[in-house]
Structure formats: structure tokens, C-alpha cells
Amino acid sequence: MEQTTLESIQFNEEIQGIMAPASETANSFTALLELPPTQVVELLHSPEITGKPPKPYPLTCDTGNLTFPSNTTARFSVLAGENKNSPEVKDEVPETEGGGCVSDPTIENKKSKGAKRKEREKKVKVSSKKIKSIGDENSGNGGDELPYVHVRVRRGQATDSHSLAERARREKINARMKLLQELVPGCNKISGTALVLDKIINHVQSLQHEVEILSMKLAAVNPIIDSNLESILATEGLSLMDSNFPATVAPVVWPETPHNGNRQQFQIPWQSDAFHQPLWGRGENNPNFMTPENSLLSYDSSANSVSLHSNQMKMEQ
Amino acid sequence: MRNLSSLKKEFLRKWIKGLRKYNSQKKNMNLLERKKAIKLSADLAMASTKDKTTLWRKALFANTSTKIDDEQDMSTTSSTPQKKVIRKNSTNSYPLRKRITGRRKILRRNHTKERVEASFIAMRLVKKRTRKLKSLLPGGKFMDDSCLVDETLDYIESLKAQVEVMRCLVTSSELFINQP
Numbered sequence: 303m304e305q306t307t308l309e310s311i312q313f314n315e316e317i318q319g320i321m322a323p324a325s326e327t328a329n330s331f332t333a334l335l336e337l338p339p340t341q342v343v344e345l346l347h348s349p350e351i352t353g354k355p356p357k358p359y360p361l362t363c364d365t366g367n368l369t370f371p372s373n374t375t376a377r378f379s380v381l382a383g384e385n386k387n388s389p390e391v392k393d394e395v396p397e398t399e400g401g402g403c404v405s406d407p408t409i410e411n412k413k414s415k416g417a418k419r420k421e422r423e424k425k426v427k428v429s430s431k432k433i434k435s436i437g438d439e440n441s442g443n444g445g446d447e448l449p450y451v452h453v454r455v456r457r458g459q460a461t462d463s464h465s466l467a468e469r470a471r472r473e474k475i476n477a478r479m480k481l482l483q484e485l486v487p488g489c490n491k492i493s494g495t496a497l498v499l500d501k502i503i504n505h506v507q508s509l510q511h512e513v514e515i516l517s518m519k520l521a522a523v524n525p526i527i528d529s530n531l532e533s534i535l536a537t538e539g540l541s542l543m544d545s546n547f548p549a550t551v552a553p554v555v556w557p558e559t560p561h562n563g564n565r566q567q568f569q570i571p572w573q574s575d576a577f578h579q580p581l582w583g584r585g586e587n588n589p590n591f592m593t594p595e596n597s598l599l600s601y602d603s604s605a606n607s608v609s610l611h612s613n614q615m616k617m618e619q
Numbered sequence: 620m621r622n623l624s625s626l627k628k629e630f631l632r633k634w635i636k637g638l639r640k641y642n643s644q645k646k647n648m649n650l651l652e653r654k655k656a657i658k659l660s661a662d663l664a665m666a667s668t669k670d671k672t673t674l675w676r677k678a679l680f681a682n683t684s685t686k687i688d689d690e691q692d693m694s695t696t697s698s699t700p701q702k703k704v705i706r707k708n709s710t711n712s713y714p715l716r717k718r719i720t721g722r723r724k725i726l727r728r729n730h731t732k733e734r735v736e737a738s739f740i741a742m743r744l745v746k747k748r749t750r751k752l753k754s755l756l757p758g759g760k761f762m763d764d765s766c767l768v769d770e771t772l773d774y775i776e777s778l779k780a781q782v783e784v785m786r787c788l789v790t791s792s793e794l795f796i797n798q799p
Binding site for chain 2: 471475478479482485486494495496499500502505506507509510512513514516517518519520521522523
């Protein structure tokens with residue numbers, strides 16, 4: 303208990319020290335007392351909870367009345383319990399002296415606005431230096447944790463700040479590479495960065511070539527881009543201004559076509575004058591209203607499989 | 620697949636807008652010009668999808684705007700003197716390139732002995748490939764490794780969307796043309 307009160311007093315002193323330039327009142331511990339309890343709660347909240355954006359905290363006090371010194375200790379322990387960094391903080395505090403304790407909340411206060419990885423790495427640098435000065439117990443243990451950073455220092459690996467930063471950076475890159483591996487088909491089983499990169503490069507190249515080829519095709523297919531496009535889109539009832547059509551516009555019943563006879567039946571309504579009807583009929587099968595772009599996009603590349611169901615399924619992706 | 624369909628829709632919309640604008644400028648275009656117009660407006664549409672601002676998009680914007688400006692210059696001014704100038708420039712650069720590559724080869728020979736350990740070989744391979752990837756990606760030369768991976772993710776996604784939209788358009792227009 304005495305230890306916690308000591309810590310609380312130290313923290314309060316730090317907070318008050320930080321508070322002093324902000325507030326215009328006296329520099330003493332009683333400055334905190336002058337504040338209404340809610341603001342004190344806020345102050346106690348903000349330096350400890352790092353990594354959260356600085357929202358305006360709702361001014362709700364959990365307990366009704368805050369009688370000052372006793373409840374702050376209780377509040378501090380509660381806050382420390384809430385904060386995920388707290389076990390590390392508590393570990394840190396008994397190890398280091400009071401001097402070591404001083405800089406932590408100041409650092410944490412500075413980083414309270416959106417603690418990013420780099421800032422955590424800076425903390426690591428600071429704290430790792432301190433730990434080195436005190437004793438090399440951390441590097442000796444296997445699988446121990448450095449405070450403030452979720453980087454595990456394995457046995458025998460350096461606690462050097464540079465290598466830690468490098469390792470963090472490498473892990474970040476590796477995580478992203480995993481995502482890439484999932485995106486590019488056929489990359490999952492390959493291990494080794496170079497080969498994976500090879501595949502990625504091939505994929506990007508092939509996609510770019512396809513874009514070229516398709517644009518060539520489009521240019522060849524449409525003698526005049528504009529009029530054809532307009533006619534295509536006009537059949538879909540599309541005007542570019544309003545892309546959303548209400549569902550009530552689609553009244554027409556399109557007879558449900560069986561899978562086999564689809565193609566011919568598909569072609570015939572194309573030739574009919576009521577172009578828009580079949581398309582909207584298709585849209586009627588879809589419970590949600592179908593934007594014209596959806597209908598366009600549903601003319602999938604597999605023109606052979608012309609079953610309406612499969613087209614709609616792909617549209618609903 | 621999280622927002623692929625919305626990406627596609629957005630791309631389609633913007634692309635068509637760009638195409639229309641392009642068409643309003645010139646009435647009769649030959650194949651290559653049309654293809655260029657299509658590609659440029661597609662690039663622009665890809666580059667201007669709103670929810671993300673990534674490096675490659677900005678670079679793509681810059682590239683396509685310069686290309687459009689070039690093309691407009693090419694079309695409006697009288698062709699022959701400019702074309703001659705451009706051809707002269709292209710031919711002049713060739714001997715320069717030869718010299719430069721020669722220098723590079725010499726440099727490599729004087730280079731210090733390359734290390735043969737596995738880790739260094741692996742590093743070299745990876746470096747080669749990252750260099751290649753950077754050359755592929757628009758605006759890639761300005762990115763560092765972590766940035767590069769992010770950007771390729773994004774780029775691949777939007778390329779996929781673009782390809783799918785174009786494919787759909789091609790098949791639909793083919794169907795349309797074959798019918799009436």
C-alpha cells in the first residue's frame with residue numbers, strides 16, 4: 303500500500319509538473335485540488351492511456367464524489383488496471399529508481415496523442431538504455447518483454463535500439479508480404495522472399511499487359527467509342543448522372559430461362575426494341591435494385607456460361 | 620474482395636466520363652489514337668478513386684497529365700517539323716546510351732570482390748527484384764521497402780478491378796455488335 307501511495311504521489315507530482323505550464327494557478331500540489339474532480343480524472347486518464355486518439359473524454363465520473371487523495375490512489379490503481387501497458391509499468395517501476403520513474407510518464411504524456419510505432423521504438427531506446435544501466439537481466443532471460451513495445455527480445459539477440467528498430471521494420475515488411483502472398487494467386491506455398499517477389503512481379507506485369515491488350519481490343523471493337531458506348535448504356539437505361547434506379551422501375555417479367563436454352567433467349571431480346579425490359583427483368587430477380595453498372599459488369603468474361611444465375615451470383619460478390 | 624465491386628463501379632463511371640470528354644475533342648481517330656485515349660482515360664480513372672491517396676496514384680496522375688499534354692501538343696501543331704525534331708533527338712540518344720553502358724561494365728569489373736555467402740546472395744536477389752518491382756510501379760522509384768509493399772497491394776487490387784471492368788465492356792460490346 304505504501305508503495306502504491308508513493309507511486310501515486312510521484313505520478314501526481316509529474317502530472318502537476320506537466321500541468322503547471324498549462325494552468326495559470328499556483329505550482330503546488332494543491333493546484334490539482336482546485337480543479338473539479340472530473341478534470342482530474344481526465345488528467346489521470348490521458349497520460350496513461352497511450353495509443354488512443356485524443357477524443358474529448360466524456361465528463362462522467364464513475365464514482366459520485368471524489369474526495370481527493372484517497373480516491374486518486376484508488377483511481378490510479380483502477381486506471382493502471384485498465385491500461386494494458388500497466389503490468390509493464392508496474393514491473394518497470396519497482397526495478398528502476400525514482401529517477402527512472404520520472405521520465406516515464408513524461409514520455410507517455412508526450413506520446414499520448416496517437417502513439418505510433420516509431421514513438422514506441424523511441425521509448426524502447428530510452429527504456430533499453432535504462433535497463434542496461436541497471437542490469438542485464440532482461441537480455442539474459444528468454445522470451446522477455448521490454449516495456450512499452452510489443453517486440454519480443456529473444457535470448458541472445460541484441461537489445462540494441464538500432465537492431466530493435468530494424469527488427470520491427472522487418473517484421474512489418476514481412477507482415478505486408480504475407481498479405482501480398484494471399485492476394486497473388488499461387489504464392490502461398492512458396493517460401494522465400496525472392497521467389498515470392500518474382501511471382502508478384504510476374505503478376506503485375508501480366509495485369510498491365512492485359513490492360514494494354516484489352517484497350518486495344520476495345521479500340522478495335524468500337525469504331526467510334528462514344529456512340530457505341532452511349533447505345534450500350536442507353537439500352538441499360540443508364541444516364542451517367544443518376545446511377546441508382548429505384549426498384550420500382552423494373553416491372554417487367556422476364557421468363558425464367560432454363561440453363562441450356564439461355565443463349566438463344568438471351569440473344570433474341572437483345573434484338574427486340576424493348577431493350578431495357580429484359581435487363582430490368584433480370585434485375586427483378588435480384589431483390590436489391592440493380593444499378594446499371596452492375597448489369598454491365600455482370601456480362602462476365604465467360605460468355606460461354608450464359609446462365610443467368612451464375613451471372614447474378616458473380617454480381618453479388 | 621472487400622470493396623472490389625464498388626471500386627469497379629467507380630472506375631467504370633469515371634472512365635466513361637473521360638472517354639466521352641476525349642471523344643468530344645476529336646471526331647475521327649485511328650486505332651492507335653483510340654487505344655491511347657482509352658488507356659489514358661482508364662489510367663486517370665484508376666488514379667482518381669477517392670478513398671485512398673497513395674503514391675502510385677499521384678505518380679500516375681502526373682504521368683497521364685503529361686502524356687495528355689504531349690498528345691494535345693502533337694495533334695494541334697503541324698506535324699512534320701516537330702516530328703523531325705523528335706526523331707533527331709531519339710537517334711542522338713542512342714550512342715550516348717552505348718557509352719553509358721560501357722562505363723557501367725567497366726565499373727563492375729573494378730568492383731570489390733562479391734561475397735559468396737548465402738545470405739548475401741539472397742539479399743542481392745531480393746534487391747534485384749525490388750528494383751524491378753519499383754520500375755514496374757508508377758512512382759516506384761521514390762518508395763522505400765515498406766511503402767513499396769503497401770503500394771503494390773493497392774496497385775494490384777485496382778489493376779484487377781480495371782481488367783475486369785474492361786473485360787466486361789469488351790464482351791458486352793462484342794455481344795452488342797454481333798446482334799443487330
